[in-house]
Amino acid sequence: MGTVRLQRGEKCGVCGNRYLRNIAVDGLAVSDGKVLLIKRGNEPDRGKWALPGGLLDWDEDAEEAVLREFSEEAGLSGRVGKFLGVYSDPRRDTLQRVTVVYEVLIIGGVLQFGDDALEAKWFALDELPRLAFDHNRIVEDYLRVGSKD
DSSP, X not given: OOOOOXXXXXXXXXXXXXXEEEEEEEEEOEETTEEEEEEEOSSSSXXXXXXXXXXXXXXXXXXXXXXXHHHHHHSEEEEEEEEEEEEOOTTSOGGGSEEEEEEEEEEEEOOOOOTTEEEEEEXXXXXXXXXXXXXXXXXXXXXXXXXXO
């Protein structure tokens, strides 16, 4: 099968998806010693707390995707801050095998949950629950090196 080129907004004719399988984005927003988390509404890890994020659409870059996810899942608008890293543990969810992580600086909106989030709220950085995927590691890495710049 040759290379398939899709137009903006077009779904794949083979799989029917509008997102890139295995490539996700996650955003980490910290304010006043608290981090924004959403409660996942879909499997895997339904009901667990996680950083806002999701799969990268065919027609967007990673920065656009992380801001879209914040809007869809938490009702907030932001701007991309620091690039925090790429996480690719083979044990991650098969639909989100590789995630590109950014700091997100909140600039507006009203905190509310939507899309596939069952809830959205701010948690004290020193009182985090066990998070979905490798999100505890992402927060720990941020606290260790990412928040020092």
